[in-house]
Each structure stands twice: as C-alpha cells, then as structure tokens.
Amino acid sequence: MIIKKYTGKTEAEATEAAKKELGSGLVIMNVREVKKKGFFAFLSPKQIEITAALEEENPRKPQYGSITHTTDAPVENRNLFVRNSTENIEKKLDSLQTLLESQLNSRQATGEETGTHRETVSEEKEKKDSEAETPEKKEEEQNPEQDKFIRLLYNKMLDNEMDEKYVNSILEDASKTKKADLPFDYLLANIYQKMVLKFGKSEGITPSTDGPRIVLFIGPTGVGKTTTIAKLAGKYCVEDKKKVALLTADTYRIAAAEQLRTYANILETPFRVIYTPEELQTAVKDYWDCDYIFIDTAGRSHQNADQLEKMKEMVGALKDPGNYHVFLVLSATTKYRDLQRIADCYGKIADYELIFTKLDETEAVGNLLNMKLYTGAPVAYVTCGQNVPDDMEVFNPQKTVKQILGGKE
Template sequence: MRVKRYIVDSMPEALDKIRIDLGQDAIILNSKPIKTGGIFGLFGKQQIEVVAAVDEKEAEKPKRTPAQPSREPIIRAAAANPTAAKRAYQSMAADALANTVAETVAPPDPIVLADAGSVTVRERAPLTAQGGEQSALTRTVNQEDAAQAPRSQEAGGKPAAAAHAGSDQLAVEVRHMRQMFEKLLTSDSRQQLPQPIQTVRDRLLQQEVTEEAASEIIRQLIMEAEPGWEAAEAVKRAEELIIQSLQKAVIEPVGIESNVRYAFFFGPTGVGKTTTIAKLAANCMLKEKRKIGFITADTYRIAAVEQLKTYANILNVPFEVVFSPKEIPQAMERLSGCDLVFVDTAGRNYRNDEYVQGIRELVVADQNSLNFMVLSLASKYSDMRTIIRNFGDVPVSRVIFTKADETEAYGAMLNVAAETNFSISYITTGQNVPDDIIVATPRLIANMIMGE
C-alpha cells in the first residue's frame, strides 16, 4: 500500500492531487486543519493536512469501464477501519471533483438525470472534511461508448433502453453505499460520535425513532457541529432539525376547514375514535358555532352506538346509525342542515381485508370531506407501520395521534412524517371531553421527542 501526505489550502486541491498521484482507487485516511509558517506558532497560515493511500494491487488492475464504478476500495476500508471510512466518506463529499457539478443541497434519495451523453447520480453528502459545509456527492459517468450499443440496436429495430438500465443500476449502487455509510456513521460506538451528538442519538432511539430517521438527523448535526458543543446545544439544534423536517407534515391551520362538510374517522380497534370525535365536535360547536351532526357505522362493538348517542344527547345534535355503506347517502341527506357531520366507523382487526374494504367503500374522497386515520401512540411503531400499509387503499387526509398520556415515546410521529405523505393534525392527551386534545405543531412534536 502506498501512503502519501499532502499539505494543501483546500480539499478540492487535495482531491485533484490525490487523483493524479494515486489514482481513482485511493482513499483518504485522515484530514485535519494545521497551521504552517509563522513565528513561534503565531501568524501561521491555515492549511489542511491530508493523508491518502492506495492499494498497489488495486492500482495495477485494469481500469473499469465508467458504467460500472467499483465500491470495493471504500467497502474494504469500511470493514478494516470504520473511522477511516467515515473520514473517507466525508472527504469524498467535501466538494465535487473537477468534472462534477456541486450542489449545496441534495435530496436524500438518489436522483438520476439522463441526457444524450452522460448519466449523473447525485447523492446528499453527510459531511465535508473541512468546516462542516454541506455539498453533494455527485458522480458523472461518461457513457459515450455505452451509447453506441443502443444506437446500433436502434438500427436493428431494438429499443434503446440500455442507457436507462445502466443509470438505474448505478442509482441502486449509490443507494447501497449510502445505506452502508449511514450504518457506519451511526453505529452504536461512542468512539465514533462526539458525546453531545451521541446524547442526541441516544434520545432519538429512546423515543423509538427509526434508525433511518435518526441517521438523517445525526448526519445533519455532524455537518453543523462546532468545537466545544455542549449536550444542551446539540439537543436544541436537533430539535430545530426535527421542526424543519415536520414542516411539510403539519399543515397550518390544522383544524377542520369551514368548507368541509363530512369528517370520517377510521383506524384499528381501541384507539379512541369515538372519544376523539366527541372532543372535536364539542370544539367545533362551542368555539366555532357550527351545526354538528353524528353518523355511526360502528354497529359491531357492544355499546358503541350508545356511546356516541350519549355524546349527541349532551351536545343536543342529530344522530344517525347506518349498517352498511349503501345507507350513508340517505343519512347524509337527513343531516343536510348540518354544517359539519362526523362519521364514526367500526374499529376492527386491521389485518382483515374485508374490514379494510368496507372502510374504503364507506369513506368519501372529495373536496368537501376529510378522512382522519386515528393511531395510538401507545402501540408499537412496527404495528403502526402495518396498519398504515393495510389501509393503503383508503384515501387518508390527515392523522390523529391518541393516548399521548399513556406513553413516554413519541418518535412514531416523526417516523410517520418521514415515511408517509400524511399530515398530522391533532394529538389527544387524555379522556376528558372536550379538553384533552391539542393541535399538532412541528415545535410541539419536537419538544415531546427531545424531552422539553
């Protein structure tokens, strides 16, 4: 193995020299800022010391075609030394090479941009080796030779799909590399992460945030980390990152808009749909002065009809019972004088395809209706994910999280926001009607997760 040390002014300069001296298979073992020159350590010039190495056997191998880039040097370094791999990954992301296009912000999933002469795969870079600036890991593959084959196939009457297939394969390769480095960067090793950032990671995992969502937050923290950070500062910054990630998942205002005529509520059994309906109905009636009506299709659970009927009597609002989806239009017609009608559905086993199909036939998806999926924070996120998947055919407008008072882990809200396109609207905190329900906001959810 050849090892070489460089003293440079910037990481792009180092990458150019490494590529010229050691080739494309070289990896960066270490990089750190140093001062050169000056008198007695004063007035020195700020530079960067970079140590790179290459396996001579790898350098002697014939060069691969650009359409099939190799991950072997990086994977071998990752297996031998995770810390070195982390630095190599950071250095790769420092800035684009001379023939790449740098981006300050890139989406987490690979984006494939194809044109007549090249295929570019852009991947978000977790960290630069100098100063923590954000850049994009961009790899451009010249496919002039590969393009000849599709053109010759066109002449023979075959479709020109080879370029697209090659770009898709390259995107998959980059995605696998990204996942591998995320695991290395966020593995449970306190020697790899600074203590303040490790504190944030421990908190996220304690809150049952998924490994993928936690990795994204930790990666952004590493990019913004400053020397001398205390745990409280890291936690505060993590909270701000969570708020940013939730901006698209929480639509403001999150209340039930004035143009909405029907609000459907569905979800698994025991999550508190009926009580949640009573809370929202009371608030709409008492605070917004809207005429409210109730429809229940929950004729399976014992006393379910009586429960919602009791709330209807307390609020003095009309109440209808339906036994099948075909009866919904008639019930809506009888409640046509109401400004807003709340529809309660039966809570049954979400693994039952027949029940899910019944919900699909019951709910209405148009501009005058909202469909609320009700999920319990007291349930495991693995079960919650299964519920969401099984209700995939039901048009979900927004999500309500219940039973926040029965758990200390609130990471499921961040997980749902990260993995779905659902909007989070309300959080219930008890059984008192109408008080124990609050509007979900990004800051509220971030405070719940980070413990403030």
C-alpha cells in the same frame, strides 16, 4: 433552510405575509407580541411577530450548518443572526442543554463511554474515511466534545423510540457542523429546527365552501375513535357554535354507538346509525345544512381484508373527495412495526391525516415523527386523556420535538 420574521396586526396577517413570500409549505417556529420602539411607541398598536421557516427543495450548500442565511452580512454578523434567530427556540427547550451537558460531565467523571453500544452515522463515516484522511486533516476536524454531545442526543432520540434510520438522517447534517467548532446551543437549535420542519403543519379540519365538511375517522379497534370524535364535536358545538351531525357506522359494537348517541344528546346535535353506503349518502343529504358531519367507523383489524374492503366501499359512497376529510386514528402506545402495517392497510382506503391518542399512557413519543416520515401524512391532533372535550389539542410539533430530545414538557 430559510428563517425569516414577519409582523402584522394579527397572527393571521403575519402568516399570510409569510406565505406570500415563502409559500404554503412554511412552518411557524415562534409567535410573539412586539411593540414599536421610539419616543411615541406607546401610541402605536401592538403587533404580532412570527418566525417562519422553510426547507428549500434544492438548497445551496450553506456555509454554517444547514441554515441558509438571508443576508449578505460579514461572517461575524451572520453568526449573530443565527444566535438571535434561535433564541426563542432555546427558551422552548428549557433546560435540555443543561441536562445533556450534566449527563455528559457525569459520564466523563465516572469514566463511562457515552453510547458505546450504539454507533452514530458520523462514526461510521469517520471509519470509512479514516484511511483517506491525513493526520493533519483528522486533527483539524475532530471535536470530541461535540461528538459526545451529538451521541447523547442520538441516544435520547432512540430512547424515545425514534427509528434509527431517521435519527441518523437528522444527525448527519448536524455532524457536518463539527468542523466549524460551533457551540452546543447552535447544534441543538439546528437539530431542533430540522425536526420541527420534518413534522410540517396540518390545517386540521377546515370548513367547506359548499355544504358541510364531512369528516371520517378510521383506524383499528381500541384506539379511542369514538371519544376523539366526541372531543372534536364538543369543541365545534360548544366553543365555535357550529352545527355538527354525528353518524356511526360502527354497528359491531352496540356500546360504541350508544356512547356516541349519549354525547350527541348532551351536545343537542343530530345522530344517526348507518349500515350501508346508500344510507350514508342519504344521511349526508338530510344533514346538508350542518357545518360538519363527523362519521365514526368500526374498528377494523388491518389483517382482515374483507373488513377493510367494506370500509373502502363506505368511503367510496362520498363522491367528492374535496368535500370530505379522513383521519387515521392511532394509539401512541402501539409498536412502530404495527403502526407501519396499519398505515399501509388503511392507506389503500383513502388519503388521510393522523390523530394520535393516549399520549398520557407513554413517555416515548418518537413514533409521532416516525409515522409522519413513514407515511408523509401530517399529524393533526393528539389526545392525552379521557376527559371530553378537554384532553385534546391541535398537534404542537415544537412541544413534541422537545420531548424527543429529552426536554421538559
């Protein structure tokens, strides 16, 4: 992992500088305002500093954990560099470390073994390698406190309904740092950074260079597609002063079409019901002067092949894939096994990014990372209530990772 800082007059300027050096696959870990130091510093304009991170495709084996340091300084300075680079991350995690340590101490005091019903990948590895290791090597590598700390994180991640294989994969790297006898905050920051990078970054809805940006919303029934469209339309119409047309292909539920028509009337934006792929093509031509065209679709059962085929025909009516964007809308309350089946079925229709709804109805958000890793599709937006357009936001991986690890919201 490469972690570097960049400054600019604006966040966009600093981000552009980071992309030129690290590429577009970077993740912004932190943004803050900085001022130059010195006697005449007050005369200098404020600058924006970003901390950018990049997971290397073929990383060399790092000496300390999984962070690749961009300095040839001595070991002591490198440790200082790591601690400084994780300072903002520790602030984001608030009292997570204290929470975990207090639980650890509490369980020790009562004699309760932490996580005895679950076995981490580090424990499995230790069992396999125990016969080959000498007593001296075992004594050198053992770190009981760090073992228990990692096990607590392991249980926290499982409690948040993360898939066990992803938990094991993430903690496997962290378990390697035990040999260095590093403090808890290093391990915590290491795991946090890894998880944020695994989420990656979504560009969301971007403007089109030729005609309107066409955005389709697909997904099973009952996940809140229509309300999600209304929230996004409200943002672009009211806040960004863009011209948005609303279309619906949901001809199965009269209430859904009327709901979207009501939102269109409030926003004073064009609205049309479409029944066939040909009508969709006509509507796109008629609203070519708009900035965005949002298309609601009927909620389909992922187990109904005929319904999914009709939706595929509707998407196929849009000839230029580079001009439209597809979002698969999922409920955060749906079981992971069902989410996998839904994603597999809709993946046959089009490439998509993810929107998760109903975050206010669950305390376990591990499925967001599960689905990112399972599908490879970025999470673009999340919703957390019925209020239009307030209860919707651009996905924040830092916030979600903190929740998965047991931190405060």
